[in-house]
Amino acid sequence: MALLIQLAVLCVTVLSVDGKYYGKEIATGWGSSASNGLAGSIYAVDKNTIQIIGFSFSPSGDGAGTAILMGKGKTFENAKTSGDLSNTVTVMAGPLKSYNGEDIIFDLSDGDEISDFSYIAVGNTDSQELYGGASIPQGFVAPAQQDIGTFTSRAHKVRSQEVTVIDDRTILIRSFRYDGQGPDAFFYVGVTDQVKIQQAPYGKIPDENGIVDRKATQYADRDVLLTLPSAISATELKWLSMFCISYSHNFGEVTFPDDLNVPPHIGQIDINREGFNCEAMSEQLQVSWLITNDSITFELAGNINRNEDYMAFGLSGSTAGPQMNDADVVVADYREGSTPRAVDYFITSKAQCSSNGGTCPDTSTANAAIDDVTDVSAEVTYGITRVKYTRALNTGDSKDKEYMADGTEQQVVWAVGPLNTKMEAAKHYTNGRSSSPMAIDFNRDIADNCPSFTLETEVELPKFTAHHLYGKKGQEVFTVDIGQAGSEQGYKALTGLPSWGIAWYINGVLIPELHLERGVSYTFLVGGGTDPSEGSMYHPFYFTDNIKGGYATNSNGTIYPGKVDGETVNYAVGGYCEWKLTSQAITDLDNDNVYECFETFKADMYLDCTDGSEEYTEFVFTPDSNTPDLLYYQCYTHESLGWKVHVYDKLPKKEIAAETCSAPVQAMLSSLLLLTAFLLNFL
Known part of the structure; x- marks a missing residue:
């Protein structure tokens, strides 16, 4: 009688099989001499777990003695020839029923690992017969969680600690950081060598909350767990990026190795509750x-x-x-x-x-x-x-x-x-x-009485109104800094264009429309950064007839040069200064604070100059008869940071005044509620 070590079967589950990654392949069949209709492909899920895809088997009679076995010390062919099952263990005890193209998964127990064995087989422990099997290659390495590196930091302060692929659809990013200022940024995956726009099913993926179409907000050293859509497996990917779709700009990426060997995603929940x-x-x-x-x-x-x-x-x-x-x-x-x-x-x-x-x-x-x-x-x-x-x-x-x-x-x-x-x-x-x-x-006929969840919907936010600065006599000098774009309320509301997350501030005002006179020399004190290697902090200032700017990336439009130290230049760079929101303001925004206008938005900001430097560069621009009536001040290396410049032979006498306010919407609502409570008590 063969010596058999009985192992507990921890899990046997029927899985969905269409188009999935199943794990590391052990064998695509059960040998050329397999009998009893034995068929199916064998995969390692991890070091302790095996799944068989499309398992078929027709036992003889009542199937007494049939089992799925794993053997040691011999190849399957040698074991079958010798009929010696003395060094086998039962991993799925019988009698086995009839299977017809089903998918089963089972765990080894007692600390055994797949690499401890030399073959897997279906056999009969009573008759000492093997119906079919497959050898496990020597040195077999089973799938396991795999660290793949960290995010590169290309723009918007993207960075991370180790990124771990937990299984072929689950990715853990440790201590992920992103400033949230990109205009159209998402977690984005691709199969091309270069990080660029992808065709479906690749591209943007759900965030950590399972939402696909919500732009990424700020991450401050947070652990992020992402689940890929069912049509995508990490084993086919080249990279994962924080990617700005509108501008095809990669803020930072981590790459996947070609030999990624991770477990398949098992036990996922179908959103469809059909059958429940x-x-x-x-x-x-x-x-x-x-x-x-x-x-x-x-x-x-x-x-x-x-x-x-x-x-x-x-x-x-x-x-x-x-x-x-x-x-x-x-x-x-x-x-x-x-x-x-x-x-x-x-x-x-x-x-x-x-x-x-x-x-x-x-x-x-x-x-x-x-x-x-x-x-x-x-x-x-x-x-x-x-x-x-x-x-x-x-x-x-x-x-x-x-x-x-x-x-x-x-x-x-x-x-x-x-x-x-x-x-x-x-x-x-x-x-x-x-x-x-x-x-x-609980055993009633199937009835799904659950309505759809009611989720929060977007509401229309107050839009900032345009500001106008006039280059009249005595006001020919303008200070140029970078600052927060105000998202949907600010840059996009003012221009109709997607926001980059940051924008030009002229004299401390978000993208004001400038009004300049031909023949007058204007000095722009530029503070957009001087280091090209710091992409998110390098914004050369220039004038163009192209509404979006970004000449370095698209070569669109005509450049209208100015002068620095008497020399004609296409653009100017200077020490980096940025209008930033206070930490409290960021917290308030996370709690749905809404600004009524630019003035209340600006009140929550402070000017931060890198290394305490305010080394502005004087960029002199003199519009002349060749200057069109409408220009744009923009960033030479990024699109959509600036706005309009109106050019006249003589400045208009009547200036456009900006609408201003002083109280945030949240404060106004709070005051209104307090007043209502007072009146109710009084009445």
Whole structure:
């Protein structure tokens, strides 16, 4: 009788197979002499896991003794010829059923790794027969997470620490930094050698919240976890970039090695809930489920703050209605840069967990039970956090309640709240809990009663109004700095063009329209940077008849030169000074602060000169009879940083005055609410 070491089968799952990367190939079949209809391709998922794609097998009779085996010390051919199965282990115990093109996945246990074995086979441990198999190459290296380097820093302060490809669709960027000032920047992937515009399905990808079409905002040394769309595998990519689409500009990239050997993405959640029941607990939380044999799979979907909140759902502590005491729930969360969690809880009181009980995990000292939740996976889609998990209908655990499959309606409870510093559930939010009875028959006919989530929609923001500066007598000198473009409210509202994120400030004003007179010499004190190697801090100032500028990149338009130290030049450079938002203003913007006009925007800024330098260069420009009536002051190396210059034979006597204001919208609304409250109390 052969010596067999029995291994536990940790996971056997049917997967979706269309067009996916499956892992590192071990073999595309089971040998030329395979019998019993044996077919399928064999892949290593990681060092402990194998999946077989398109597995087919027809056992003889009742299949007694059939199993999937792994052997040591011999090639498959030698083992089959000798009929010696004495050094094999069973990785999927039988009797095997009939398979017809299915996909299965199983884990090795007891610390075994794929490289410990020399072949995989399907055989019969009773008759000592092998129906087919494949040898595992010597020195086989299984897929694993792989560090691929750091982001290059090309513009807008993009940089990172190590970038890790976790699996072929999951990428972790550690300590990612980007100033958020690009006009049309996204996480962007490609398959070309050079970083440039890509054809679908490549190009921009979802951000860490699963949103594709939202421009990237500021990242201040944050860990970012990205999930590639299902049509893209990291194994085919050349690079990942923070890329400005409007200007085809690469702010920084990390490259993928040609020999990337990472696990396939397994356990992903399909946004489509077809085949699942679904009920809305509130506008914030929806619960989907499906019973399969003796287990039940849940998906909790929440419109929550994923970096602070948990979602909880389970069976009530009372058969009469919602009761948290004695409830059996699962608490789920999925934070940026972390693996998803779904933790088994038994609640003895609403207090935070301690040795005396409270809202405690099953594995806590107070509960001294087992966490019976398995197969946890998660995804963030369109800002909705989705966590999926499975547990047995009846775990046999004293702290777990049984989910009934006999048509019984069971009372449920739910909650949404913050996690405490121990990453355990703290008290739910005021409106984030069960407030009325809800009974569910978990084995009902499939019914999806969940509406679409209501997400925040964009609102029209107040637009900054144009400012005008006139080069009249005594006002022939203008100071030129870089500053914040004001995004949708500023540069884009004033010009109709996408904003680069920064723009020219003339005399401390965002892209004012200049009015100049022919024959008058004007001095522009330029402070746009002098170091070409610092692309985001190098902005030569020049005049052109092209609305976008950026002559160095597109050669469009005519340049109207000026003079520096008496010599004619096409552009001028000078020490770098930038109007920047204060840290508090940045925080306020993150909290949806809105500026009513440029003046309130400017009040939240300060002028920062690199190394304390204010070494402006005097650039003298004298419009003449050859100068057209309309010019643009722009940046020679980047498009769309400046705006209009009106040129006259004589300046108009009537000047255009800018509309100004003094109070931010948020402050005005707060004042209005206070006034309303006062009047209500008075009345």
